[in-house]
Amino acid sequence: MAQLAIVNATVIDATGAQPIDGGTILIGADGTIEAVGPAAAVSIPEGVQTVDARGGFAIPGLMDANVHLVAARTADTLLDFQGRYDELAREAAELTLKYGVTTVFDTWGPAAAATRVRDEINAGKTTGSRIYCSGNIIGLGGPLSDDFVAPGTFLQKDTIASVNHEWERGTGPGLTTMSVSQIAEAVAQYIEETGVDFIKWAATDHLAIASGAAVFLMFSEAAQQAIHDTAHGYGLPTQAHTTSVDSLRISVDLGVDLLQHGDMTVGQPAPAELLDRIAGKRIPTAALVCTDDYLKWSASFPGTAISHGARENSDINQRGLIERGARLLLTTDGFAYGPRITEHPGFRAGTLKPTVPDQCVQLGYSHFNWLKGAWEKGMEPMEVLRSATAYPAEAYGVSEVVGTLEVGKKGDVLILDADPLTSAAAYKEIRHVIKEGAVVDRDKLARDMQVGLDVMAEPG
The missing domain is CATH 3.20.20.140 (Metal-dependent hydrolases)
Structure with missing residues (x-):
């Protein structure tokens, strides 16, 4: 059973293949990818949570x-x-x-x-x-x-x-x-x-x-x-x-x-x-x-x-x-x-x-x-x-688990607002972080650190 569908994304799966325009990534309840491809090739079950990545670029975590x-x-x-x-x-x-x-x-x-x-x-x-x-x-x-x-x-x-x-x-x-x-x-x-x-x-x-x-x-x-x-x-x-x-x-x-x-x-x-x-x-x-x-x-x-x-x-x-x-x-x-x-x-x-x-x-x-x-x-x-x-x-010998956006691998997806194949600065333009099919609430992370510092969150 699927738990998340990422739709309308330019999918760059990191296998070296060409990007998929208007792509869909379907992630199952176990956190692994069930399907990746053009929208017409991926059927989304009813009731599945959807993330609309229109205008965005989906890459592996x-x-x-x-x-x-x-x-x-x-x-x-x-x-x-x-x-x-x-x-x-x-x-x-x-x-x-x-x-x-x-x-x-x-x-x-x-x-x-x-x-x-x-x-x-x-x-x-x-x-x-x-x-x-x-x-x-x-x-x-x-x-x-x-x-x-x-x-x-x-x-x-x-x-x-x-x-x-x-x-x-x-x-x-x-x-x-x-x-x-x-x-x-x-x-x-x-x-x-x-x-x-x-x-x-x-x-x-x-x-x-x-x-x-x-x-x-x-x-x-x-x-x-x-x-x-x-x-x-x-x-x-x-x-x-x-x-x-x-x-x-x-x-x-x-x-x-x-x-x-x-x-x-x-x-x-x-x-x-x-x-x-x-x-x-x-x-x-x-x-x-x-x-x-x-x-x-x-x-x-x-x-x-x-x-x-x-x-x-x-x-x-x-x-x-x-x-x-x-x-x-x-x-x-x-x-x-x-x-x-x-x-x-x-x-x-x-x-x-x-x-x-x-x-x-x-x-x-x-x-x-x-x-x-x-x-x-x-x-x-x-x-x-x-x-x-x-x-x-x-x-590290874990390529069967993570590393690319392919069927059977963990649904770790980074949705960017800019194209990482045109500028290194695009990697900072994060719209969503998704780990094992769950959208991460980034605002709740790394708050009140005891020794570390969230440099990106600091004013200026």
Whole structure:
């Protein structure tokens, strides 16, 4: 039995097919699409709720291939919300859904909180973007570690350890001292205990981008192969956090399912031969695409100047991948940052404020800037759309469920008032967000956030 019919829409299904003028999308009571096509080809049962999209454009709900739903990033917020990180994950999932991102992939965070909120949303107990999550980045420490924000000497060691444990769960820096078999065992135990949806490991350390220092490999090729094989043994997709030419080469050789930061090569751009292989093997690359205005700003602002060289390399690599027809994925690497974080004097002072031109790491806002940046770098309009819909779904192995407007897939639909194939700005012109056949009441989402900020709702 159908529950919703979207009529009179220009339907762009993200399969690469031509748009359907005056199209109809029929969504069943189970939230999946029952029919898509011209009005004359789709019969609408009596009594079905109808959304008239006349003059509008219907596309699949957007996807962000790299988010972090828990925005506690400083010692005070980590301690304040310890034991209730679910609250932050929940409000971040509301914020992303409000602005058209119906599915997110959380690639670093406390697994217990993320999976609980994931399950609540899937059960219809709360409203938010659909969540797939990895929990920790295998091999890295928690938020109060040298890999992220070193706590100094003002916190007691047990306090630091208790916070970090919620992220690490036995997969922290200690893995780098283990044998290959021990690493595989630790990853298997982590998967079984947490119920995460995919595995992400640190091919390189997490310090070089911010400091401009040397990049170090975290695991041997044999160890990375063991992590990859262990995850696949549980049927989970894999991705590597890679920030150097050699770590990128290793990941390509392994055949990871997804390259996270595969465009980021500290020290030098990736060789043409390596870009050719990425494109040729069709390995999806989650790339932090920035606009030209952001890159100009980052070159001049003292807080980002040290990492600007890596940004320039990314820009070169992104353009090279686009020219080769490689698959890039919409990626903000974003958090739901708010004043408690953006105005914190000890945390990336001045670099995260909403006033930064085309801010690229703010949930609820920065995905629009990614789309603008991809457009600027020469990506074809249909590829821009597919990079934000079909390609992330394929990369994460969920393309049978989401990613395109096809029969049998979830009825996640974004209705825009402007044509996304003529302008990147069209993605901001949201008339309706529909998730699993239900029209989302956007005005009720992401209100009174505890740590985050709804940038688009702020005056000015």
